[in-house]
Amino acid sequence: MPQQLAIIVLVDVGNALEAKSLEDNTYLFDNMKLQGSENEGTGKLVTAINGSYWSDGSQASEQVLNWLPYSLGSLPPTVPRGYEVERARQTDQKALADLEALVNRPAGQGADPSADLAQIQRSVGTRVKSNRRNRGPAAAKILDLTGKVVPADSSAAHSYPAPVITDIYGEAVDEKIIYPAEYGSPDLVTDGWYWSATVDTSRPGTYAYTMKIQLHKLVESGTEALWEPVNLTCESWLRITSEPKRNGFTGAGLGLLPLS
Missing domain, CATH: 2.60.40.3910 (Inclusion body protein)
Known part of the structure; x- marks a missing residue:
């Protein structure tokens, strides 16, 4: 055999x-x-x-x-398949919840809305565009070595x-x-x-x-x-x-x- x-x-x-x-x-x-x-x-x-x-x-x-x-x-190869897509979905859901809270917040309460909006945009991260001409990975967001989404303006090492x-x-x-x-x-x-x-x-x-x-x-x-x-x-x-x-x-x- x-x-x-x-x-x-x-x-x-x-x-x-x-x-x-x-x-x-x-x-x-x-x-x-x-x-x-x-x-x-x-x-x-x-x-x-x-x-x-x-x-x-x-x-x-x-x-x-x-x-x-x-x-x-x-990221270790033992993480579940689709982990990157799931993490991207979670950050999108959190950003939508934060945006809804910002819209419903009474006027005059809290910090400058534009600053909060910029923070929400930063936390969403950067989505990688799918390239169908090669065998590369499907579209997802950039993650760091701990599996967290890398903010758009971050210089942290990515996976x-x-x-x-x-x-x-x-x-x-x-x-x-x-x-x-x-x-x-x-x-x-x-x-x-x-x-x-x-x-x-x-x-x-x-x-x-x-x-x-x-x-x-x-x-x-x-x-x-x-x-x-x-x-x-x-x-x-x-x-x-x-x-x-x-x-x-x-x-x-x-x-x-x-x-x-």
């Missing part, structure tokens, strides 16, 4: 956008460290893939890779959308070592999509592959703001080994289990 191997692609989005490069801004992890993977937590991960073959030399089992991209310095893997190519694909594709999934943490690949473990060796990763940069033009896509690349490696199929209980060749 194929073994599921996970590769976490953690991107420091803010620094990557500033440097216009994923070099030194990407941290890769997998679940094969105890099986020989090297350079865990760096941008130079070499994932160990252990294959096996039967006594006649045929491939005994293939492996399956899953790539999961995450953002460093953003970036999660990175999106848009392609996997390179030597490992050209040599038909891996067969990557994007799949739909009910897993809401990955927003319903993830990249996966089967691995041909019958050809031992070290093979490079490249991931095309799309980040999103906040661009403000006048009173509008939108997430502008920025496409960058990141390279990684697979080291495939192969050995005879063994009995998991005895460590020897396949056969009957010893009986006392």
